[in-house]
Amino acid sequence: MEISSPCYGFDSSGSVNWWVEVIRKCFGEDSDFCKKKAFEEMALSIYDHYSTKEPWKLLEHDVLQHLDQLRSHGLGISITSNFDSRLRSVLLDFGVLNHIDYIALSGELGAAKPDPEIFQNLMGFFNLTSPEEILHIGDSVEKDIRGAADFGARYCLKMMNEPQLTPRAQAYKQKLKGPLKLHLEPLVENPVIEYQYDGTEKHAPPFNIDDVTADLACKIDWRSILDTMVPEAGPWATVAKALNDSLAEVDNLLDIVRIIKDGNGLIVGTVAAEAEKQEVLTSQASLSKAFMWQAHRKILSEAGKVFEPFVSIRKQKKDVELFFKELREMRKMFIVRKVGENLIGDLGYRIYGPRWNPSETFDIYRVEENKRSAGLKKNGKTVSTMIEADVPRHCAVRTSVFVSLAFDGEGENLFKKRVINVIQRADGENVESSKANGTLNEDVLEKMESRGENQNLSRMAYWQNALKWARDTLFYRDMFTQLTRECANLVGRSCSIRDDIIVVSLFENVMLKIEKCESPFVDGDLTDLGDSYLKSMLKSFFYDEVTKPRFRGSFFVPIPNTTAPLHSELDGPFAAPEDDVIARNPQQQLLIERLISVTSHYYLIKSAIEVITEHQSKFTDPVMTWKWQRNNPTNSVIFVTLSSPGFEYVPKNTFHIRVTSSNIEIICKDENVLDCRRDRSLLIENLHYQAALFWSTAITCIAMRTGYQCLQCHTNQFDDKFKISPTLLFLNPNGTRQVFIQLLCTGQKPRIMTRTILDSNPNDLAPGAVDEREFTILKNAKIPGTTFLKQVDTIFAFLRS
Numbered sequence: 098m099e100i101s102s103p104c105y106g107f108d109s110s111g112s113v114n115w116w117v118e119v120i121r122k123c124f125g126e127d128s129d130f131c132k133k134k135a136f137e138e139m140a141l142s143i144y145d146h147y148s149t150k151e152p153w154k155l156l157e158h159d160v161l162q163h164l165d166q167l168r169s170h171g172l173g174i175s176i177t178s179n180f181d182s183r184l185r186s187v188l189l190d191f192g193v194l195n196h197i198d199y200i201a202l203s204g205e206l207g208a209a210k211p212d213p214e215i216f217q218n219l220m221g222f223f224n225l226t227s228p229e230e231i232l233h234i235g236d237s238v239e240k241d242i243r244g245a246a247d248f249g250a251r252y253c254l255k256m257m258n259e260p261q262l263t264p265r266a267q268a269y270k271q272k273l274k275g276p277l278k279l280h281l282e283p284l285v286e287n288p289v290i291e292y293q294y295d296g297t298e299k300h301a302p303p304f305n306i307d308d309v310t311a312d313l314a315c316k317i318d319w320r321s322i323l324d325t326m327v328p329e330a331g332p333w334a335t336v337a338k339a340l341n342d343s344l345a346e347v348d349n350l351l352d353i354v355r356i357i358k359d360g361n362g363l364i365v366g367t368v369a370a371e372a373e374k375q376e377v378l379t380s381q382a383s384l385s386k387a388f389m390w391q392a393h394r395k396i397l398s399e400a401g402k403v404f405e406p407f408v409s410i411r412k413q414k415k416d417v418e419l420f421f422k423e424l425r426e427m428r429k430m431f432i433v434r435k436v437g438e439n440l441i442g443d444l445g446y447r448i449y450g451p452r453w454n455p456s457e458t459f460d461i462y463r464v465e466e467n468k469r470s471a472g473l474k475k476n477g478k479t480v481s482t483m484i485e486a487d488v489p490r491h492c493a494v495r496t497s498v499f500v501s502l503a504f505d506g507e508g509e510n511l512f513k514k515r516v517i518n519v520i521q522r523a524d525g526e527n528v529e530s531s532k533a534n535g536t537l538n539e540d541v542l543e544k545m546e547s548r549g550e551n552q553n554l555s556r557m558a559y560w561q562n563a564l565k566w567a568r569d570t571l572f573y574r575d576m577f578t579q580l581t582r583e584c585a586n587l588v589g590r591s592c593s594i595r596d597d598i599i600v601v602s603l604f605e606n607v608m609l610k611i612e613k614c615e616s617p618f619v620d621g622d623l624t625d626l627g628d629s630y631l632k633s634m635l636k637s638f639f640y641d642e643v644t645k646p647r648f649r650g651s652f653f654v655p656i657p658n659t660t661a662p663l664h665s666e667l668d669g670p671f672a673a674p675e676d677d678v679i680a681r682n683p684q685q686q687l688l689i690e691r692l693i694s695v696t697s698h699y700y701l702i703k704s705a706i707e708v709i710t711e712h713q714s715k716f717t718d719p720v721m722t723w724k725w726q727r728n729n730p731t732n733s734v735i736f737v738t739l740s741s742p743g744f745e746y747v748p749k750n751t752f753h754i755r756v757t758s759s760n761i762e763i764i765c766k767d768e769n770v771l772d773c774r775r776d777r778s779l780l781i782e783n784l785h786y787q788a789a790l791f792w793s794t795a796i797t798c799i800a801m802r803t804g805y806q807c808l809q810c811h812t813n814q815f816d817d818k819f820k821i822s823p824t825l826l827f828l829n830p831n832g833t834r835q836v837f838i839q840l841l842c843t844g845q846k847p848r849i850m851t852r853t854i855l856d857s858n859p860n861d862l863a864p865g866a867v868d869e870r871e872f873t874i875l876k877n878a879k880i881p882g883t884t885f886l887k888q889v890d891t892i893f894a895f896l897r898s
């Protein structure tokens with residue numbers, strides 16, 4: 098097939114029929130199965146399967162970061178492959194298509210590597226002047242390396258498999274455990290070794306590289322780097338080792354027999370009681386194993402009594418060090434002071450404002466013997482501590498605020514109170530795996546809660562967790578209170594507040610839902626019920642207000658003496674008017690207004706991205722690529738490019754999609770703004786319209802190259818359904834044929850019609866004959882060409898004469 102129909106049927110039947118023929122040859126041309134309809138369905142399903150990412154795999158998972166880093170340095174990136182157009186959909190599924198500039202496929206160009214035409218195509222696309230500006234990286238020596246070398250480009254071979262090492266080299270590599278690291282100190286000034294009477298300094302001789310290397314080599318512990326290896330002593334090494342061990346056991350046995358026989362090996366000191374007859378005691382000791390066990394036991398007990406005071410002193414010192422270490426860690430995050438014999442801390446989070454509010458202070462206790470330290474956990478891991486924190490009762494609850502998008506009219510109760518589950522994590526378990534575990538039992542939570550004379554629940558939690566949860570409770574309560582107060586005074590928007598839930602109308606049926614939830618004061622991960630991005634933006638807005646001083650501080654500034662005219666004074670007739678002063682210092686927006694603006698923009702961005710990605714996957718002709726030109730919380734711009742492979746001389750159609758907090762706009766090349774409002778259908782229609790504009794420009798360029806005359810180009814024409822559809826009318830060089838092209842903006846394929854220019858009377862036509870003077874619609878599926886522009890090029894070439 099590569100010989101009879103190269104480049105996947107570029108000049109003949111196309112890639113689909115090419116692959117179907119390959120599969121038919123695999124079964125055999127005489128097979129009865131190849132003649133059935135089921136064979137065609139199977140072949141087409143196999144063809145479609147390899148246009149997805151399921152049968153493919155990325156060799157490098159961080160390839161997107163490397164591509165963006167290369168493009169940030171102004172380098173152009175292209176993919177050259179001896180494959181058909183399905184590679185585009187595969188790269189789109191992997192997310193690689195938006196990070197490259199151009200794709201050169203043999204199935205679209207009609208040339209395969211190592212043909213120099215494919216490299217010449219790259220030079221034309223990137224406007225290169227020399228082949229040396231191309232660096233070609235591939236894994237095939239014949240197709241990639243030799244093809245690039247013959248063309249004059251630079252090349253690099255990627256080894257897919259590691260080179261095979263000899264057994265001796267592999268053994269040395271395992272033994273080495275990494276490369277040797279040699280660090281050579283820089284040459285410093287020669288030290289002074291003597292000061293003479295006249296003040297002259299006598300320096301040491303200068304160092305050379307050999308002296309420095311030798312000095313540093315002596316400081317390296319080569320045994321720890323290279324490890325030790327027992328030398329091999331030949332085939333009798335194991336026998337010699339066993340014989341050596343046997344001789345050692347025999348020597349040990351002889352020593353024991355000698356001690357038992359002489360009795361001098363066992364000398365009982367203060368352990369055993371003194372006996373009147375030393376000989377009787379010695380004989381009993383040598384014969385009684387029970388006495389030996391009792392003697393050893395008494396020796397160990399006396400040794401333990403000697404070490405007990407040292408162990409207790411060491412434990413006390415360790416406990417004191419642990420307490421002050423934890424106290425230093427606490428002072429990094431909270432303000433702590435000592436009042437009499439008590440230690441108290443402040444939970445306040447505001448930088449500017451009063452401190453030591455009684456309702457926001459906590460007590461610190463030192464536990465001498467923490468019996469519960471084995472049960473205290475921090476993020477699922479057991480920790481030991483000597484500090485307990487007693488937070489106020491109203492803060493002994495885990496409070497959180499969740500922000501999410503809700504949609505009215507979908508059967509969802511917007512004011513239904515949701516429950517936060519606490520998921521406990523086992524030792525060493527991560528957050529994802531802990532979600533599989535069940536939540537805490539209600540009986541366990543009720544038992545752990547503080548009731549009656551029981552101590553506060555915060556003292557049963559690790560102090561870092563308890564203080565963090567208490568501060569978060571204060572933070573979220575103040576933030577939700579401010580949001581409630583601002584929503585009550587909100588003008589121009591529908592807002593409802595009920596049961597710690599705020600619902601604000603954004604536009605149409607899109608709602609902003611803010612919910613305050615509470616959970617037990619126990620260790621565990623909370624289930625997230627909202628959008629993490631919106632929640633982080635709300636927290637950052639509130640932090641901006643908290644960390645900003647309410648009043649500007651007073652300070653002295655020097656003012657020089659001047660004799661300037663009166664009109665330079667601020668209160669003179671040429672001073673800035675009040676409106677300009679107010680415009681330079683705009684009033685800060687409310688917290689809820691800033692959140693509404695960010696949420697509206699966030700929803701419109703998600704809608705725009707969904708429409709663009711869906712359009713990319715559904716309509717691959719022309720090829721659409723996009724990237725972020727500006728992205729901020731309230732105003733973003735997307736740069737979109739439309740192109741067609743194989744027609745690099747055709748100018749690309751570029752436009753911008755601007756997303757604000759209120760609408761989506763398309764900014765054309767001529768700075769004409771198409772307002773899509775918040776309608777997805779309008780955005781889709783305008784994307785098709787931009788594709789139609791690109792096609793109209795490209796078809797005009799093809800017509801000029803083939804000698805056709807453009808009689809009409811109407812970009813604002815409407816079809817029979819009052820949808821915009823640009824039209825073009827061309828005349829062939831001989832003046833005998835007209836070609837009419839209508840570009841639809843509804844997602845359908847363009848219409849191509851043609852007619853013959855004749856000077857005959859229509860009454861002279863024979864019965865049943867076709868009047869060639871009327872436009873005849875051509876079927877796009879029967880026109881050769883993988884893209885629409887290739888089909889147009891084929892039509893122009895066929896009707897040229």
